[in-house]
Amino acid sequence: MVDLLLPDLLYLQDMKKAVFIAKLDIAFNRFKQYGNTYLEAYNGRCKGCNCLQKGFRFVGENSRNYMDILFLNHNGTITDIYECHDFALSESIPGCLEKIVINEHRYDFDYPPEIF
Numbered sequence: 001m002v003d004l005l006l007p008d009l010l011y012l013q014d015m016k017k018a019v020f021i022a023k024l025d026i027a028f029n030r031f032k033q034y035g036n037t038y039l040e041a042y043n044g045r046c047k048g049c050n051c052l053q054k055g056f057r058f059v060g061e062n063s064r065n066y067m068d069i070l071f072l073n074h075n076g077t078i079t080d081i082y083e084c085h086d087f088a089l090s091e092s093i094p095g096c097l098e099k100i101v102i103n104e105h106r107y108d109f110d111y112p113p114e115i116f
Contacts, residue, residue, distance in 0.1 A: 006078060013082035013103060020081070023102045027067060030100050036060030042093055046070055048086030055084055057093065065098045 006012070012020035031039065039058040046053045055070035068087035072080040083102050 006081075010079075012080060015103070020102070027100050027102050031060045031063070031065065034060055034063035034065055036062050036065075043090040044068070044087050045090075046084045046086060047088040048084070050084070053084075055087065057087060057089060057096075059093060059096060063097065064095045065100050066096045067100045067102070 006017060008017060010017045015023070038061055040061060042057045042059065044055055044057055045051075046055065050070060053070050053072065055068060057066050057068050059066045068084040070080075070082055070084045071078055072082075
């Protein structure tokens with residue numbers, strides 16, 4: 001679904017769109033493996049290298065595992081999406097546990113050849 005909303009020539013988190021989407025799918029599957037059926041979204045901002053850039057913390061409703069994602073846009077069009085490693089929430093969220101990352105190891109599995 002996310003794939004359909006983004007331009008094909010876009011690089012996300014310094015990866016080709018297809019690679020990023022494949023890794024995002026793996027991260028979402030980890031949420032499913034922990035028994036989550038949806039993610040709660042909470043507003044926040046980067047307090048590190050992309051200071052004040054807006055994003056969201058997505059928290060699994062059962063596991064309370066989470067991921068922090070920033071969305072860059074220009075004139076209402078998404079220009080980049082990437083995970084944040086220094087995220088400040090707008091509100092307190094009790095019980096967040098394990099952080100699920102999109103790009104733990106940049107080349108840690110075999111990709112189908114068509115995505116390169």
